[in-house]
Amino acid sequence: MALIHFVNDLLERGGVVVNPETEFPLRRVIDPEGHLTGERSHVSDERLKDFYKWLVTLRTLDQRAWNMQRQGRMGTYAPFSGQEAIQIGAMAALRPDDWICPSYRDWPALIYSGVPMHYIFLNSMGHPQAGHMPENMSVLPVQIVVSGQILHAVGLAWAAKLQGQDRVAVTFFGDGATSQGDFHEALNLASVMKVPAIFIVENNQWAISVPFSRQMNTPTIAQRALAYNMEGIRVDGNDIIAVYQTFHDLQQRVRAGSGPALVEAVTYRLGAHTTADDPTRYRAPEDDARQSSGEPLSRLRKYLQHEHIMDTADFNDIDHEAQSIVEKAVETAESYPPESATTAIFDHVYDKLTPSLHRQKDQFSRNLRAKEGNAHG
Numbered sequence: 001m002a003l004i005h006f007v008n009d010l011l012e013r014g015g016v017v018v019n020p021e022t023e024f025p026l027r028r029v030i031d032p033e034g035h036l037t038g039e040r041s042h043v044s045d046e047r048l049k050d051f052y053k054w055l056v057t058l059r060t061l062d063q064r065a066w067n068m069q070r071q072g073r074m075g076t077y078a079p080f081s082g083q084e085a086i087q088i089g090a091m092a093a094l095r096p097d098d099w100i101c102p103s104y105r106d107w108p109a110l111i112y113s114g115v116p117m118h119y120i121f122l123n124s125m126g127h128p129q130a131g132h133m134p135e136n137m138s139v140l141p142v143q144i145v146v147s148g149q150i151l152h153a154v155g156l157a158w159a160a161k162l163q164g165q166d167r168v169a170v171t172f173f174g175d176g177a178t179s180q181g182d183f184h185e186a187l188n189l190a191s192v193m194k195v196p197a198i199f200i201v202e203n204n205q206w207a208i209s210v211p212f213s214r215q216m217n218t219p220t221i222a223q224r225a226l227a228y229n230m231e232g233i234r235v236d237g238n239d240i241i242a243v244y245q246t247f248h249d250l251q252q253r254v255r256a257g258s259g260p261a262l263v264e265a266v267t268y269r270l271g272a273h274t275t276a277d278d279p280t281r282y283r284a285p286e287d288d289a290r291q292s293s294g295e296p297l298s299r300l301r302k303y304l305q306h307e308h309i310m311d312t313a314d315f316n317d318i319d320h321e322a323q324s325i326v327e328k329a330v331e332t333a334e335s336y337p338p339e340s341a342t343t344a345i346f347d348h349v350y351d352k353l354t355p356s357l358h359r360q361k362d363q364f365s366r367n368l369r370a371k372e373g374n375a376h377g
């Protein structure tokens with residue numbers, strides 16, 4: 001009888017057992033117009049000024065990187081504009097020795113944590129240094145294989161737990177990544193082993209040209225946490241205060257042993273997928289304008305103005321400072337001598353070359369020299 005009631009109930013409710021919109025409400029503190037609509041806690045004015053400075057610097061960096069590719073000074077680049085608040089808000093709440101497992105769109109999280117800014121340019125210049133994270137940091141290189149880093153985060157969190165270390169592992173990935181098997185395998189294992197991992201989905205509404213509505217038949221991503229019996233949270237990823245507060249509290253629970261958690265941070269990819277993409281082929285300009293309007297930088301700026309925390313003179317100073325920080329990073333990146341193809345392919349990949357690899361390396365060098373000789377001759 002009970003089963004019949006359950007099935008009838010399910011059919012009446014259209015097959016939905018939980019209402020994700022009420023079960024996973026969007027956490028928000030400031031609305032798109034920069035007005036306080038929620039409770040602001042743990043976030044001082046000083047921290048907000050610092051956040052603003054970071055958001056401006058990163059936006060300047062992103063624009064500069066795009067232009068560098070267009071000028072032919074570097075190769076393919078994946079812009080992150082619109083997603084900075086998620087990454088900065090989350091990282092600001094974590095500790096320096098927590099693990100970070102990023103994707104190709106997560107340079108803001110790395111740079112905020114201390115990875116030198118010029119690495120972002122080196123990465124698109126194809127320089128191997130960009131894949132060599134500073135030794136003293138708990139940071140993995142950016143992952144291009146969609147979803148791969150989610151599994152790595154579980155391994156690192158599990159290792160930390162086994163070794164009794166007080167650290168968590170966080171990983172950033174996109175909405176499209178949640179359709180990969182790796183995502184589900186990672187969340188399942190994390191849940192079974194109850195590891196201190198935080199999975200951060202940057203739901204920017206697009207996986208290249210595939211919209212959220214074609215990616216999954218659920219209104220939220222956070223509700224997927226239910227399947228793995230872990231905490232699921234949905235937060236406005238354009239609201240840096242809401243993101244910071246969410247992570248401030250969550251990392252304490254995860255650190256204390258509550259198990260892994262899935263955070264869906266809702267945002268919008270303001271630009272193209274990469275410099276190789278043309279989003280005007282699949283996004284209507286009016287939709288684009290509507291979705292972009294609540295973006296994180298202008299939202300925080302409006303809030304700071306309303307609350308008289310910063311004024312136009314402060315904003316101008318920060319704009320100038322950001323330009324000079326980014327220019328220095330460009331100069332540093334362009335001062336690196338180009339890496340030889342032989343070194344990049346052989347020496348950075350293998351610790352010790354086998355006799356056969358030695359022969360291949362010699363042959364490769366000879367071919368390269370012959371090719372260069374032909375080009376010059």
Ligand SMILES: Cc1ncc(C[n+]2csc(CCOP(=O)(O)OP(=O)(O)O)c2C)c(N)n1
Binds near residue numbers: 147
């Ligand atoms: C395993 C794998 N399949 C396909 C690709 C090609 N690819 C690169 S990015 C991307 C879309 C990813 O979308 P999403 O996870 O939403 O992240 P976003 O790019 O929006 O940050 C795809 C399919 C890849 N890099 N790796």
